[in-house]
Amino acid sequence: MTDRIRVLLVDDQELIRLGFRLSLEAADDVEIVGEAADGQEGADLAQRLLPDVVIMDIRMPRLDGIAATARIVAEVPMARVLVVTTFDLDEYAFGALEAGASGFLLKDATSTQLIDAVRSVHRGDAILSPRATRLLIEAHATRAAPPAAAEPTNVTSRERDVLLAVGRGLNNTEIAAELFLSESTVKTHVGRLLTKLDARDRVHLVILAHRSGLVH
Incomplete structure (x- = not known):
């Protein structure tokens, strides 16, 4: 068996983390290496545990998902951050993408979609729906960009x-x-x-x- 994908869960809602854990543990190629209840703890754990993939919530106490993503990308460059959000129009999710996240997933995704997303970002793919791609480009186009x-x-x-x-x-x-x-x-x-x-x-x-x- 090949090495398993090491995943860190970062979400301030314990039940959400439990749901992610139960879904991901059903996959024999995924291993949950840690959990964090806020962005500060998540960034600290990422630096210590060196996960392959970090599943990141956005709105959290102490340090939000955008700032935590930026820290992880800078300090653990081999880790891939997968943002979870309630709405695909969430401006904060786009902020996380700009901070270096590899994509985002809705919190109501099925277990299969979650596992597939973890595998995809681990192998280097971006998790962006066509709609999300358009919105991301539009967001950049409306800013004072080059x-x-x-x-x-x-x-x-x-x-x-x-x-x-x-x-x-x-x-x-x-x-x-x-x-x-x-x-x-x-x-x-x-x-x-x-x-x-x-x-x-x-x-x-x-x-x-x-x-x-x-x-x-």
């Missing part, structure tokens, strides 16, 4: 195809099927794009793809 960037010229034609697919919200499996590539090849291309475009993460690649005009 003007739209030119289409990148330092990428290969195949990397451009992958960037376009990422910008449309496709995950690595979907990109591999659409472009007739192996998932490992797609992952390699995404890694090169992150380096060439100086992108923080996959969510940042989505934003760059839209700003450069590749995705409309």
Whole structure:
């Protein structure tokens, strides 16, 4: 059996944490390594436990999910943060994405959706629905941001195809099927794009793809 995905739960509601734990423990490739009741404790535990994935609530005492996400991304860069929220229009969820979260999930997600989301962010995919992607881009467009960037010229034609697919919200499996590539090849291309475009993460690649005009 391969190494299990080590998950840290951060939510100030004990019953929510219990529900997540029961759902995730049903998966034989997931291990809950810790729980925290606020963002401060969550960030501290992340630094000590070095989890693969952190499931992060937004509104919490002492330190909220946005600030906790920023701390974890800075201090435990290999950890992926999956934000849980009540509404997919929640502006705070977008703040967490900007802080470095790999995506967000609604709190009423099924056990299967939760497990799939943990697996997806662990392998490097972003959890962003098409609707969430549009809202994220619109949020950036309405702010005092730099003007739209030119289409990148330092990428290969195949990397451009992958960037376009990422910008449309496709995950690595979907990109591999659409472009007739192996998932490992797609992952390699995404890694090169992150380096060439100086992108923080996959969510940042989505934003760059839209700003450069590749995705409309």
